[in-house]
Amino acid sequence: MRLLRHGVRQNKYMLPRKKCFRTLCLSLAIAFGSSSLATVPSQAITGYTPEVTVQSLAPKLVLKSSSASLKTVQVIAPTITKPFSVVGLTWLGRLPSDTVFTVRVREAGKWSSWNELHFDDDHGVDPESLESNGTRFGTDPLMTAVADGIQINMKSKSGIAPTDLKVDLVGSQETQQDRSLVASTRTFGTAGNLRNAAVTPAGGVVLRPNIVTRAQWGANETWRDPVPRMGTTILAGFVHHTATTNKYSPSQAPAQMRSLYAYFTKSLNYADMGYNFLVDQYGTVYEGRNACNFGDANPCDGPSLPVIGAHTAGLNLNTFAISAIGNYDTKRPSRPAAMVEAIASLMAWKLAPYGLAPNSNAEIISTDTSGRSKYGDGMKAITPVISGHRDVGKTACPGRYLYPYLPKIRARATELLAPVIHEVRVTPRLIDVNDPKPVNISAIIPAGGNWTLTVSDSITHEVLKTASGTQIETGLLDYTWDGTTALDLPVLAGRYLITINAAVGDAVLPATTTEVVIATKPSIVSDIEYQKLGRTKAQITWSNPADVLPATSQYIRVSSNGGKTYGKWTKTSKGLSKATFKNWKKGREYYLQVRSANSLGRSEILTKKFIMR
Structure with missing residues (x-):
């Protein structure tokens, strides 16, 4: 102004x-x-x-x-x-x-x-x-650069x-x-x-x-x-x-x-x-x-x-x-x-x-x-x-x-x-079931806020653990979930929801929900199939098990000398469970190895032999 x-x-x-x-x-x-x-x-x-x-x-x-x-x-x-x-x-x-x-x-x-x-x-x-x-x-x-003379x-x-x-x-x-x-x-x-x-x-x-x-x-x-x-x-x-x-x-x-x-x-x-x-x-x-x-x-x-x-x-x-x-x-x-x-x-x-x-x-x-x-x-x-x-x-x-x-x-x-729960942090959100870690949960709760935190199964919605309290001063709710139920039993691999509810007097703040996944690296693939597409062309397909944390990448490599040596691992396009090969020779044996990967690691390798018909 x-x-x-x-x-x-x-x-x-x-x-x-x-x-x-x-x-x-x-x-x-x-x-x-x-x-x-x-x-x-x-x-x-x-x-x-x-x-x-x-x-x-x-x-x-x-x-x-x-x-x-x-x-x-x-x-x-x-x-x-x-x-x-x-x-x-x-x-x-x-x-x-x-x-x-x-x-x-x-x-x-x-x-x-x-x-x-x-x-x-x-x-x-x-x-x-x-x-x-x-x-x-x-x-x-009137603001100027540094000046040393004036006329008005x-x-x-x-x-x-x-x-x-x-x-x-x-x-x-x-x-x-x-x-x-x-x-x-x-x-x-x-x-x-x-x-x-x-x-x-x-x-x-x-x-x-x-x-x-x-x-x-x-x-x-x-x-x-x-x-x-x-x-x-x-x-x-x-x-x-x-x-x-x-x-x-x-x-x-x-x-x-x-x-x-x-x-x-x-x-x-x-x-x-x-x-x-x-x-x-x-x-x-x-x-x-x-x-x-x-x-x-x-x-x-x-x-x-x-x-x-x-x-x-x-x-x-x-x-x-x-x-x-x-x-x-x-x-x-x-x-x-x-x-x-x-x-x-x-x-x-x-x-x-x-x-x-x-x-x-x-x-x-x-x-x-x-x-x-x-x-x-x-x-x-x-x-x-x-x-x-x-x-x-x-x-x-x-x-x-x-x-x-x-x-x-x-x-x-x-x-x-807006009356919302701020700065919600849940870490880690992905845990290896074979290497369990505590889940640290924090959020800003207003002074006088009554809060409730629940851990529930994302599929059945069964509540596994709860905590609650009242925030005296505006500050951080700080809670650690140790990966167990209310009976102190470790939870299985699965998807779990961390939900925070809070209210100040009669004012109810919108709840926040964060998913935590407890899983493993992918299970070994199955059902490898061979399909001839042409005189020298073949397609290989396979299936991935229904893991809690699905595979996001697929890898395949081939040996044409009876499995003595293999070529480099090749990542499939768009993570699809299939790969197409050209220049295969009729009557020759080909050994294929397939494995998948997710954020927790790579699956075991499945090996299968095919003969180009």
């Missing part, structure tokens, strides 16, 4: 937000600790905070051209600066709708073409919230610049930890995904996606307000885009996170990052707004909490936002499958505890007073549980090329939320 902004002018009766919420409240949080802030979980301070520079340039307005309908004003003359990668303009008060800011930057010694700096005032913090005190309006940040123009009918106009240049360089982070992203949380899985009221288990935490991407926690504002539930999730550059590598995304965070907190004066989560174009998920108290040593799982963000004006309470890093109004997603999977997985995990269906509608009371939202203050917004920002706001966000993927995101999230 476009970056969000709602400004409320400071008046003499308001405490300056920077002083109150970044200094006074920080002191209070540390002084009173958990006794006064016990309702909000907390997060320990981390030490990885790469440098982020914020250069503020004072505009020097120069009228460059004027007509009755349009005035062009130079805001910043061509200026050489320290390196930066983000450009943004902020101001106080409303901006006339016809105002257009354009910018060009110097990259690698060359000036770029002119780019428009977009802005929308229907994004951002809720105007009546405490966070709105002291916030500023601003453009979407403004065009409008009046030519009048907004109040307290500021130009901020933000930069954070890619670090070695950023590169290492990307290399190991797919392993993050592997051990904790199950521990932090979400469970739906119907018993569905949604594994936690891999989320790059704020500590991992290098958030400076002193920039944010120390005590997040918390909701009480989740009603819906919104998909946005950042409307920034799409030209970034996987290892550059963490630096973009730091720059966006700086723009939100240092330039727009937000309490924190506006979005709850961000997803890069490669499908990596990043933690956005912090839901944890600053400074406490006790761990806090911020992503799982309903922290109030600043992303969808009037509808921030009890919702969350996932923003795709890039501009998807001008560019198509480069890896749409990865982005859809990442957003859908995160949506499903966040919605699961609240029993929300992605294709159902949410009802949310708006608090918007800006007049730019589709739903004004006190109106009931009825919108899909997974919505695009444009569904509720007067905006193109999340862009013309990302918005059409919302049906796929809803469909995939619906699949992930």
Whole structure:
């Protein structure tokens, strides 16, 4: 989505937000600790905070051209600066709708073409919230390659610049930890995904996606307000885009996170990052707004909490936002499958505890007073549980090329939320009766789930063994079947069904059934027959016994010297129990050997003699 902004002018009766919420409240949080802030979980301070520079340039307005309908004003003359990668303009008060800011930057010694700096005032913090005190309006940040020069123009009918106009240049360089982070992203949380899985009221288990935490991407926690504002539930999730550059590598995304965070907190004066989560174009998920108290040593799982963000004006309470890093109004997603999977997985995990269906509608009371939202203050917004920002706001966000993927995101999230028994593993599934092995069975059962496991004969359906239990926490059912019956008698060769049933309260999950085969290598073949097809051509056929595990391959070889030596084993076509031979001589004896094979081994060899008639 476009970056969000709602400004409320400071008046003499308001405490300056920077002083109150970044200094006074920080002191209070540390002084009173958990006794006064016990309702909000907390997060320990981390030490990885790469440098982020914020250069503020004072505009020097120069009228460059004027007509009755349009005035062009130079805001910043061509200026050489320290390196930066983000450009943004902020101001106080409303901006006339016809105002257009354009910018060009110097990259690698060359000036770029002119780019428009977009802005929308229907994004951002809720105007009546405490966070709105002291916030500023601003453009979407323009992300560039590393630049060291800038020029900005403004065009409008009046030519009048907004109040307290500021130009901020933000930069954070890619670090070695950023590169290492990307290399190991797919392993993050592997051990904790199950521990932090979400469970739906119907018993569905949604594994936690891999989320790059704020500590991992290098958030400076002193920039944010120390005590997040918390909701009480989740009603819906919104998909946005950042409307920034799409030209970034996987290892550059963490630096973009730091720059966006700086723009939100240092330039727009937000309490924190506006979005709850961000997803890069490669499908990596990043933690956005912090839901944890600053400074406490006790761990806090911020992503799982309903922290109030600043992303969808009037509808921030009890919702969350996932923003795709890039501009998807001008560019198509480069890896749409990865982005859809990442957003859908995160949506499903966040919605699961609240029993929300992605294709159902949410009802949310708006608090918007800006007049730019589709739903004004006190109106009931009825919108899909997974919505695009444009569904509720007067905006193109999340862009013309990302918005059409919302049906796929809803469909995939619906699949992930389905109440099924996940991660069923049964090993081994094929056992040699002459070399018995225990069968290890595991599956993810939701917390509070009552489960039953049965072993039955696949032909007679006779139940041979049962086990049952109750899962205290969401986790693995872990059971070993030793290949015996309830009377501890070993089972015979055959096919057996491992069935798992589970229920959470009144919600019954679909059962899962896995077949285990206990068998032997093939029995020796029989009934070898000879049939003459021509003067020198003959066909040999044979039969395979009805084994538990049928033969899948057939082999034959021939001797024409009385069985003293044989040719190479030849595998028959398509596993058929027949073979055709040519150039056999009339009256000569031929010895044939046949054997078959399956996954457990090869049968004994059957030898038979034929005379070519």
